[in-house]
Amino acid sequence: MAAVQSLASLVDQRLADALAAVLPEREGVAADPLLRRSDRADFQANGILALAKRLGRNPRELAAEVVKRVPAGDGEVISSVEVSGPGFLNITVSDEALLSTLAERAADDRLGVPFAQRPGVTAIDYSQPNVAKEMHVGHLRSTVIGDALVKILEHRGEKVIRRHHIGDWGTQFGMLIQYLTEHPQELDHGGETGGGEDGGEAAMSRLNRLYKSSRALFDSDEGFKERARARVVSLQAGDRETLDLWHRIVDESMIYFRAVYDLLDVEIEEADVVGESAYNDMLDETCRLLEESGVAEISQGALCVFFDDIKGQDGSPVPLIVRKADGGYGYAATDLSAIRDRVGTLGADTLLYVVDARQALHFRMVFETARRAGWLHDEVRAVHLQFGTVLGKDGKPFKTRAGESVRLIDLLEEAVRRAAGVVAEKDPKLTEAEVAERAAQVGIGAVKYADLSTSMSRDYVFDLDRMVSLNGDTSVYLQYAYARIQSILRKGADRGDSVRPLAHPSLTPEPAERALALHLDEFDQTLRSVTETYEPHRLAAYLYTLASHFTTFYDQCPVLTADSEAAVQNRLFLCDLTARTLHRGMALLGIRTPARL
């Protein structure tokens, strides 16, 4: 089905035409009407003010001239347009245009959201925990934000390559593997088959034990330290036995990650887990190419890239170290190789990295190096989507009392427990299994929404009380709005009032219906702006406003007890489209909308 033209774009087009007609000889003057939603009328256009200023004209006069050229009245999209204030235009659209646009949206499975005209190939690097380590709140942000972006981009028709650049390589593996060769029983499952209820937790505790014991030996025993170092060399050289043990450690970690992802209700495909180790074979060549092209040079034995504008506090240059003086490759060599792979081999034209803001300098240097080397050419965009820190209630980075990072799994379990309380209190007749199912949807939704509704660059406080609250900007509020609509639709259907495809366009909508309808019409614009800015919080904000408009509508406009059959039909139609939009929007954020709450 053809894309549905939103009311804003229909109005915008008519205003732009009128402006062009008033200023025929002024082709060079950009005449954006600067349309936005308004409380005074349906829309307000502010663009004439700036234009009049540039032309040295009186804005109200110019506005009056434009108004004369705007087609308005019977049979037109715009029913009235007026000059207001210093030269704004207040615009009201016709009821017919409003309802028929919505009817078109409702008739479309995609709710009128078009596919991108020129979809590209985006490689997105997100959810990249580290093997043999815990997942903490930072990994929550990367996972949740990345997952939402993937869903939204794909919904608009973009080809998306997911990359989970997990930390599965490096010197610490020498220590872990060496310890395993000397204590082969260390990762034994003790008779259990693994993968069971607490398979994930059990795997993590075995890894923790392995980590602690090998670390202790590494720090106290010089001989072991030597053997661990030699083991790193065997690992990089691809020694069979060493690789087998490395795989055991990675697999064990994957069992744990999988358990966290399941709880988090996020799908991660095995094939997309392409960790640091995957680029091992490219590292030599990456360094050779950088050195040959002169992009990198040897400095104090290390292979470095220098930048004029990147200096330390004492004014000395801070280089990107691609290969250390001891010959070991760093994090940067891997990221540079990954760029060559993602652009050169996989054909990505956009590279996104959903990574902690603390790695900003690393990515700045890596991107600049890749540009100099020609691996990132003009047609490729590379963006570090930096996210802020999750804070505790004290406003400091979220830590346990012992000063350790808080385990993600503990937070998620606590969120589900809190949600169970809320769910059971709301409906005491629920069975235990029903409470458990809803609590998972509510609790995990709450954690995801709290993250996604905050602008990603900002820090936020992890406050479960606020997150699972029924009031305010929370996912529970949105889920309740959805469930309430479902209950209205069920009651309507029970008495024979089902949702009809077309509303009655001759009925004059109440103000609350108008506001809801106009907002429903903004869904595709919202998604477009998320794909342009990579800011999922715009969708969260849209959905929250949608639920608020619905709440007002529901308070002011009886649905099943409306005055006329036609009004009942129109309102059921609005309810249904609101529910479908909420459901779609929440799904794109990775949040469930249970039919009953």
Ligand SMILES: NC(=[NH2+])NCCC[C@H](N)C(=O)O
């Ligand atoms: N391509 C990348 N460097 N991605 C980010 C990896 C994040 C890293 N594993 C961490 O936990 O901090």
